[in-house]
Amino acid sequence: LYYMYRGVAHADKIEIFHLYGLRYDITVLVPGKIGREFVKTVGHFHSPKPANQEETFSEYYEVLAGEALYLLQKNKRDGDVEEIMAVEAKKGDKVYVLPNYGHVTVNPTEDFLVMANLVAADFPSLYEPFRIKKGAAYYCIEGETGRTEFVRNPNYRNSVGLKLVPAPNLGQPTDLVKHKGLYQAFLEAPEAFRFLT
Numbered sequence: 001l002y003y004m005y006r007g008v009a010h011a012d013k014i015e016i017f018h019l020y021g022l023r024y025d026i027t028v029l030v031p032g033k034i035g036r037e038f039v040k041t042v043g044h045f046h047s048p049k050p051a052n053q054e055e056t057f058s059e060y061y062e063v064l065a066g067e068a069l070y071l072l073q074k075n076k077r078d079g080d081v082e083e084i085m086a087v088e089a090k091k092g093d094k095v096y097v098l099p100n101y102g103h104v105t106v107n108p109t110e111d112f113l114v115m116a117n118l119v120a121a122d123f124p125s126l127y128e129p130f131r132i133k134k135g136a137a138y139y140c141i142e143g144e145t146g147r148t149e150f151v152r153n154p155n156y157r158n159s160v161g162l163k164l165v166p167a168p169n170l171g172q173p174t175d176l177v178k179h180k181g182l183y184q185a186f187l188e189a190p191e192a193f194r195f196l197t
Contacts, residue, residue, distance in 0.1 A: 001039045002029040007121075013187060020190045021197045023121040024183055026064070028114050029107040036141040038148070043071070043104030043136060044125035058196055059097040059119045060173075061105075062182045063089045066113035069106040069148075070095050070167075071136045079129060081137040081156050085163040093167035094177050102129060106140045108148050118182045120197045138162050 005026045009017055017024060032039050046056040061070065070087040072095075087095050097103050107113040130136060133155040143149035150162050172178070174192050176185040186193050 001032075001034075002027055002041055008116075009183075016187065016190060017121070020186075020193065021121050022186070022190075022193060023119055024186070025117050025119070026114065027105070027117070028112060029066075029068075029105065031107060031110045031112060033142060036143075038069075038106050038108045038140050038142065040104050040106040040135075040140065042127055043102060043130040044127045045075075045102035045129050046099075047123045047126060049099075055099040056101075057120050057123050058099045058173075059103070059117055060177075060182055060193075060196065061089070061095040061097065062116045062177075063091050063093050063095075063167075064114040064116055064181075065091055066107065066111045067091075067109050068095075068113050068115060069108050069140055070097070071104040071106065071138065071140070072097060072101045073103065073136050074101050075129060079132065080158045081160050084137045084160055085165050086138070086140070086150065087165050087167050087170065089167035092181075094172060094182065095167050095170060096173055102126075102136075104130065104136045108140060116182055118186060118193065118196060 007023050008026050048056050068089045072085050074083040076082045089095050137153050137156050138150040176192050
């Protein structure tokens with residue numbers, strides 16, 4: 001359903017990513033559905049930062065082709081959902097996944113979705129919270145009329161409203177990505193991305 005290419009960089013640029021402890025990945029989601037549910041990633045949370053056990057690592061995404069729905073979810077300590085939003089992103093949009101949020105990416109279109117991410121290179125992704133609950137708090141499906149709909153996941157005990165947010169309405173942790181892709185922005189000013197590590 002999707003392909004992940006980790007640690008992508010031009011041969012003469014790999015060292016700068018290593019120096020700053022970051023990794024640039026590319027993920028490709030095929031178009032389609034399983035039943036009525038659109039193709040999505042398994043989803044994961046991030047491990048806590050060593051220096052601050054209350055805050056997890058963050059991640060930065062960019063849509064390179066197609067359209068994405070990023071389900072960004074914050075959980076309570078008991079594993080139930082505290083907050084969830086669906087971020088609509090198109091080619092060129094950047095989506096910053098804040099610390100303490102897990103995320104699932106959905107391809108709600110009939111085209112391939114190609115996206116990149118910039119993330120700390122050496123922390124483990126935590127898949128178990130989404131695996132236990134069989135996904136995020138909402139599923140993204142094709143409705144009876146052919147429109148995209150969100151259906152609550154019954155494996156969560158509580159019910160939290162889903163916020164729908166266009167990617168351009170989200171804040172960015174750096175202005176460097178306003179008119180540049182993540183890859184180029186990082187290579188031009190790697191110090192500006194220290195917040196990821």
